[in-house]
Amino acid sequence: MEQQQQLQRSSSGSPSPRSQSSQPYLSVSVTEPVKLGNGVQAYISYRVITKTNLPEYQGHEKIVIRRYSDFVWLRDRLFHKFKGVFIPPLPEKSAVEKFRFSAEFIETRRQGLDIFVNRIASHQELQSTEDLRNFLQADEETMERLRSQETGIFKTKPADLMQFFKDAQSKVSDIVLGKEKPVEESNLEYEKLKHYIFELENHLAEVQNHAYRLVKRHRELGQSLSDFSKAVKLLGACEGDALGKAFSELGTKSEALSVKLQKEAHLLLMNFEEPLKDYVRAVQSIKATIAERANVFRHQCELAETMKLKEINLDKLMLTRSYKMGEAEHEYKEAMENEEATRGFETIVRLMNEEIVRFQEQKTLDMGIAFHEFAKGQARLANSIADAWRSLLPKLEACSTQ
């Protein structure tokens, strides 16, 4: 656990190979966002730096250039391969903001991508997958090839298509036969978990919204202090004498505080609002896993049905020693193999149980840090404000005794 945390935290810095040569480590940095291309086709590329001493990797350090769609590819592959695992969430796609490419958007995206990769790298189940290795090491041509292989094919494999039709068919027949209810697990604990996850998303979304507005309020207060400072300075110029000086000092302090507020607004965004957004995304990722589990469960049920039917058929054929027996046996074996594959459902259940524990613990830690940064920032801001105004008091006293 500690090692995981260590790996998780070292997102920007990385332990030097020599100091950690005994301990296996894998640390990744997503850095240096660069805007490439023009107009609608513009995108941002990132430098992904991998430092590791794991034997599966080529050398201690590897630098590759990646773009957002590469990260999406990695996420999708992991999602389909590791059902049951809560895949770390990606920062939003945001087709609109992309065009504006504001410095803030770029920075929050970079931070999000960095956290994403490092979480994968420190996840027991996910860290040793070949997909991750490809992502971290393949040259851009290979990466592009891998990416294009997936889009279109991965999403709609022929087998999947067949399955889709079969599902539709069985649904229709179920309804016709009066078996309208979809097949679902009847696990009470799991039901509670699902309910919890769905409710949690609502609460978190509300909190995140207020955090977003709070950032805005900081910016607005900063702006109003700046405007106020200008007006006050002009008034001071008009009044002159001691009072004029006092106004001028007031204006100067206001302006300084306005700058502090803008800074704090940015920090609030990065260290408080972003972690909350990340939390929301993580919950959404869990929801996707829940949906996937439901799919798998349904599959399993249907296969079990099919198995039964085939078994009955085979027995029948064995009794009548029909020539069709060979074919039926073959089919039966196939069905058995499928069933083996779907024993994966139990794996999913097991994984999810482990994941939820890990998730709750991780979130307590993440939130703890976010709360700390939030409180620290607010205290720092309030102290700056107090200090700035306090320094004005002796000057004001001096003015009134003149």
Place this chain on the structure above:
Amino acid sequence: MMGSDNNQSFQDEKEEMESLTLDDPLTATANSNYMSFADYRSAASSLSSAHHHNHPFSPADSDPLLSPPPPPYSATESGSYIEPPAYADVVFSPFDESSVNEINGVDRNHSLNRSSSSDSSQSFSISRSLSTASNSSSDFMKITVSNPQKEQDTATSLVPGSNTYVTYLITTRTNLPDFDRPEYSVRRRFRDVVTLSDRLAESYRGFCIPPRPDKNVVESQVMQKQEFVEQRRVELEKYLRRLVAHPVIKKSDELKVFLSVQGKLPLATSTDVASRMLDGAVNLPKQLFGESVAVAPSEVVQPAKGGRDLLRIFKELKQSVANDWGGVKPAVVEEDKEFLENKERIQDLEQQLSNASQQAEGLVKAQQDMGETMGELGLAFIKLTKFENEEAVFNSQRVRAADMKNVATAAVKASRFYRELNAQTVKHLDTLHEYLGLMLSVHGAFSDRSSALLTVQTLLSELSSLHSRAEKLEAASSKIFGGDKSRIRKIDELKETIRATEDAKSVAIREYERIKENNRSELERLDKERHADFLNMLKGFVLNQVGYAEKIANVWAKVTEETSVYVKESS
């Protein structure tokens, strides 16, 4: 002048009271002038029993922080009390945690919001009365406007229910010797206030007379609506308090009559323009066709505009046109360079005040929003905390819920502080707004001067034209041997007119000089008072910010400490 001297004396008084009640070991500089309202009141009562004699007023030039302050008031009047300036209840010794609860209690009781402008008027007029408190330091005059009631003008209303109007109860408490009794209560309607204002404008030309509330040209239905009546009540109170805060006007007879005479207001109402014009129109033919009637000297002390002498109005209008377009400069011109500079300065000041007042409003809004959003964030966290606790399966959830609760509580506290901070900020920065309103009175003073000057100029050019007519007549008559009886008679009449006009001219010039002097002294007083009030506003504003920033910082410092565990863990 009255301004800063009395500020200092009052601050002296407060400092002494503070030393009596607060066991605060902190530096005097920061909190010498401000203490909580509760402290003040308790100090006030303890002091009035402790001291039974008037100390002489300490010299204005002594440092208020060093010299021993005199006691605030004598115990002669039993029911006396001085209202503390609003910024005093701003608080606190900013560094004193123990006064936190006191302050919170006080602030809630004050229930301040922007709409209760009587509080802000109180703040302004009190600080003004601060600047204008007389030397004996026990002079005071407090006005309250209350109890609006509908009344009917039975004399003129044919239909019952028509011609109703609202009267207000005006209570005056004073210890000024000019008043026979310490307390007066009269009922007045808005029309009476207009009369008072008009009479004052006539009597105090050149002074910066506080502007009266606007007449509203709205239908009578609106006039009687609760909101409108309340708004007007507030404005009337503000207006009257400003009047008594003016060192010269507070002694006026008109004001005294207004405040003390029961029943119908015995001040002559100013006639409306139409009837004035009518009167004037009656006289005009006499003036034009009869002998030139000189302007009576007594009339010269009032501006031509709005008067009944149409001819005079025309003459002065002609003069002002001549001033603007004529090639020759009038005999007397505004030469006072200082005045012209001041005029420009005042114009500039007005603009900057308006701008600053606007930005102050923006600042207040931003603070308000910050507090609101912080509160909403806190509440949302509380909901989430409850949820996590209810649904908790793992201990990590409970830990997280506990952390969240700390943050939520802090956010809610901080939100409350922001809102309190803002309520005070509003009061302080309202001073800007108040002085902006006072600029109107300066315009009035300046226009008194211009119209007086115009009268002088008109008379001068009239004189010169009379003289030249007389010369012409004399030249013509001298050509006729033995004299021309009719012409000689005309010349004599003309000479009479000239003499009368000369008298009028002297009066007009005297009036002009008087008004100029009033202008000068008023500007000086205004500048001094404004400087003092603005300085106090700044101090109050800054102290307020410091105090609340510290409170907010403390709240968050606690949470920072409580969550520091997470930072250590991950490093």
